[in-house]
Amino acid sequence: MLDQFDVTKRWPAKDPSVIQLYSLPTPNGVKVSAMLEETGLPYEAHLVSFATNDQFTPEFLSLNPNNKIPAIIDPDGPGGRPLPLWESGAILIYLAEKTGKFIPQDPTERAEVMQWLMWQMGGLGPMLGQFGFFYAFGGKEIEDPRPLQRYTNETKRLLSVLDQRLEGRSFVAGDAYSIADIAIWPWVRALFTGYKAADVLGLESYANVLRWHTGCADRPxxxxxxxxxxxx
Structure with a gap:
């Protein structure tokens, strides 16, 4: 069933009956791995290594022409047909709807979850990614201080938005853990781990974010x- 997908030539499926995940444990990759672990859906994980430019190979591009991780193939998609899917937010929504987990059924509550998921996809992720580039990676070599200052300021602003939202709340959207939380916490984690930017951002001042992040990150x-x- 999966042999119709060229990506399986480079990353063969050991069990073609389960979801195939093509990823790397970056913040966007961790989102989908966490969702799969949370839902208990059976899956296989295949490493797409940036070190060897796996994301630019013809096999991976046949699955995701945008050459980004993560991507999946669900052999048991809608109507029992295989479904290839990329973009982490789209995958979270799909898996939530497939399992009925981590997304509310009530339309108002569901809209709130989607609102914060879109906030992560359109704001937090891209801006923190740019901050990380200019602070921790290749952008450090740029002498002009303005790019780093711009993304430092925007990262702090977004953290303030999140901190205010979490005042008196256990989770980002509603009373239950949702795909909004799953989408956001890996990016907050990156500020500590990949970017090592806790001091420059003053992360200790975002008490609600820290409390919430600890609860999310400590989940099995x-x-x-x-x-x-x-x-x-």
């Missing part, structure tokens, strides 16, 4: 997801 599914697919 989250702890597993940060090493899926394993790079060792």
């Amino acid at each position: 599914a989250s702890q597993a997801a940060v090493d899926i697919p394993s790079q060792s």
Whole structure:
């Protein structure tokens, strides 16, 4: 069933009956790994290594022409047909609807979850990614201070938005853990881990964010997801 997808030539499926995940434990990758772990859906994880430019190979591009991780193939998609899917937010929504988990059925509550998911996809993720580039990676070599200052300020602003939202709340949208939380916490985690920017951003001042992040990151599914697919 999966042999119609060229990506399986480079990353063969051991069990073609389960979801195939093509990813790397970056913030966007961790989102989908965490969701799969949380839902209990059976899956196989395939490492798409940036070190060897796997994301630019013809096989991966046949699945995601945008050359980004993560991507999945669900052999048991709608109508029992295989479904290839990319973009982490779209995958979270699909898996939530497939399982009925981490997304409310009430239309108002559902809209609130989607609102914060879109906030992560359109704001928090891209802006924190730019901050990370200019603070921790290749952008450090740029002498002009304005790009780093711009994204530092925007990261702090977004953290303030999140901190205010979490005042008196356990979760970002409503009373239950949702795909909004799953989408957001890996990016907050990156500020500590990949970027090592806690001091420059003054993360200790965002008490609600820290409390919430600890609760999200300590979940068993989250702890597993940060090493899926394993790079060792």
